[in-house]
Amino acid sequence: MNEEQIQQVVFKILKGIAPESEPSSLAPDENLRRALDIDSFDALNFFIRIHEQLGVNIPEADYGELNTLSEIVRYLASRVNVVDSTSPR
Template sequence: MTRDETVALVADILSGIAPEADLSALPGDADLREALDLDSMDIVNFVAALHERTGRPIPEADTPKLLTLDGVVAYFEADAR
């Protein structure tokens, strides 16, 4: 996926978890948990939604790669190659 597609997907998923979140103001390397006050249940739901929306298997060990916007973008860019 392109960066724009991934960011749009993340924004869409997060609008259901943290409705007041404004991703446009968020630095790409900011920890989503800190910036958006997400707890472990939110992260489980976020990763589950990424999996369901993209169809890509996401091993639990990869969760730490998905905790920043840049991380999610890189994760799904690598997938396309």
């Protein structure tokens, strides 16, 4: 799975959480919580779906460094292929 594909998955999850938003129009270094008005429940749901769809279990301690789209995609890319190269679904 490449970064482009990961980004598409992230977009889809964000769209599900904030249906009125257009995640693809976000700048890569924009703060997601602020831009999409994401609260702690949304964030938790986001991480749950990431886990479900990409198989990446993000420890709570890492939440702090995942604030922008580029940070998230980079973080996931470094883990997703390691964890599971077969069907993530």
